[in-house]
Amino acid sequence: MAKTRTPKLLSMKDSRVKNQLEMKPRPLKKKEREKVKKAAKRAERQNQPAIVSTTMFFHYNLQLGPPFRIICDTNFVNFSIKNKLDIMQSMMNCLLAKCIPMVTDCIVAELQKLGQKYRLALKIVKEQFERLPCSHKGTYADDCIVNRVTQHKCYIVGTCDKALKRRIRKIPGIPIMFLVGHQYTIERMPDAYGIRT
Numbered sequence: 001m002a003k004t005r006t007p008k009l010l011s012m013k014d015s016r017v018k019n020q021l022e023m024k025p026r027p028l029k030k031k032e033r034e035k036v037k038k039a040a041k042r043a044e045r046q047n048q049p050a051i052v053s054t055t056m057f058f059h060y061n062l063q064l065g066p067p068f069r070i071i072c073d074t075n076f077v078n079f080s081i082k083n084k085l086d087i088m089q090s091m092m093n094c095l096l097a098k099c100i101p102m103v104t105d106c107i108v109a110e111l112q113k114l115g116q117k118y119r120l121a122l123k124i125v126k127e128q129f130e131r132l133p134c135s136h137k138g139t140y141a142d143d144c145i146v147n148r149v150t151q152h153k154c155y156i157v158g159t160c161d162k163a164l165k166r167r168i169r170k171i172p173g174i175p176i177m178f179l180v181g182h183q184y185t186i187e188r189m190p191d192a193y194g195i196r197t
């Protein structure tokens, strides 16, 4: 029977081990360094807990209650007019409570920019809607709405815009009103109000 040889351990003083220990890792190239930095930042962002407002009690937004304030964007107003809906009445039919349709300065500016075709929308907005003043630059209404509802959770957002809906869904406690067929529907409305969604 052949004798099994136990492998000899290298001594730490062995030149082969010493060489390996002294070998320094290759310094990272600039691009690689940036990649590492970016990854670290991303990880940090993902680990941060979302800041939840103190008015949120579990999933119920206590600031929300009648009269409901509904910020409507341009497409919501336009689709409503196309479908011949009385905006205020349809809102009340949907929520079974008093509703205040609202627009911001930049939404009105957007409607003005859209020109003649939207003059009826502009007229209705000016006559029936409450106006929220804007202090920001530019007229990009989506950002304005998102910022507002993030800071003040007392609104419902009326929009048919898919991208805006997606952004609003990420903010806890903000229900979204939109058109389905010839009426409004609300999503993410707390059950506490007894409204079927």
Ligand SMILES: [Zn+2]
Binding pocket: 104, 105, 106, 107, 134, 135, 136, 141, 144, 145
């Ligand atoms: Zn604005």
